[in-house]
Amino acid sequence: MISNTLKAIQETKSKLAALEKKAAVEQKARIQNLHKEAGFATRQELIDALQTLGGKSPKKAKARGPRAAKATKTSKPAKALKAKKALKKGVKKRAKRTVITAELKKGIIAALKTGGTGAAIAAKFGVSVPTLHNIKKAAGLTKARKK
Numbered sequence: 001m002i003s004n005t006l007k008a009i010q011e012t013k014s015k016l017a018a019l020e021k022k023a024a025v026e027q028k029a030r031i032q033n034l035h036k037e038a039g040f041a042t043r044q045e046l047i048d049a050l051q052t053l054g055g056k057s058p059k060k061a062k063a064r065g066p067r068a069a070k071a072t073k074t075s076k077p078a079k080a081l082k083a084k085k086a087l088k089k090g091v092k093k094r095a096k097r098t099v100i101t102a103e104l105k106k107g108i109i110a111a112l113k114t115g116g117t118g119a120a121i122a123a124k125f126g127v128s129v130p131t132l133h134n135i136k137k138a139a140g141l142t143k144a145r146k147k
Contacts (some may be wrong), residue, residue, distance in 0.1 A: 005028050100127070109136075112139075112141055118132050118136075
């Protein structure tokens with residue numbers, strides 16, 4: 001009984017292999033004549049027409065790993081389009097990181113000592129409120145928590 005099942009499996013595998021070969025031959029023949037079906041005289045004309053539709057030609061991914069592969073899937077024009085759509089929906093684009101220099105820290109500390117709200121000082125110096133709190137903590141301007 002088991003041997004009959006194994007024979008049936010082997011026969012099915014051989015039929016599948018034959019069908020896969022047949023499909024590959026048919027696909028190759030169709031691809032070879034694709035330019036004629038689309039109305040182009042040569043394959044190169046078809047390739048040129050396709051490249052004008054897609055913008056730039058594809059480049060090799062420099063970085064490796066799952067994140068790099070995912071990053072290379074979307075092109076720069078697609079990313080720009082997503083950013084424009086996000087702005088239309090009211091979603092803010094991520095701000096560029098501010099470089100925290102010694103002069104900037106001194107200015108923030110001086111503004112904190114003179115008074116004012118944290119949000120106003122952060123907006124004035126172009127930093128986030130958490131960054132402002134980190135600078136404040138490093139300068140020793142915060143009170144210790146009660147235990």
